[in-house]
Amino acid sequence: MNYSNPILICDENEEFRALIRDMLTKNGFFHVIEASNSNEAIDIINGKNDFFVLIEAKVLSSEIYLQLESQKNFIVFADVHEEATQILSARLGVSHIMSYPLHSRKLIDKINSLL
Helix, strand or coil, X not given: CCCCCCEEEECCCHHXXXXXXXXXXXXXXXXXXXXXXXXXXXXXXCCCCCCEEEEEHHHCCHXXXXXXXXXXXXXXXXXXXXXXXHHHHHHHCCCCEEECCCCHHHHHHHHHHHC
């Protein structure tokens, strides 16, 4: 486990970001940063590869995916049964998808397995 990597939460919903931030900090991840859209996320990441990114599928753009693709340190939140999510997964090759509802233990385990 590497708790020193910063974790970026990117989601339009401020309450959801706060919920995930609280869940992460309660589990020892203290360097948590938030972005409300993909442009903010791109500005924060800006070519750095030490971020672990949690991003909602609705805000995942091709541009940010290209930055994340080389890292493989990201999880996309999505409704896996939604057709748009399935298309996105196939088109971009996203393999790290977690579906709603999120469970804290599953999320923490998934992050730890990818770090």
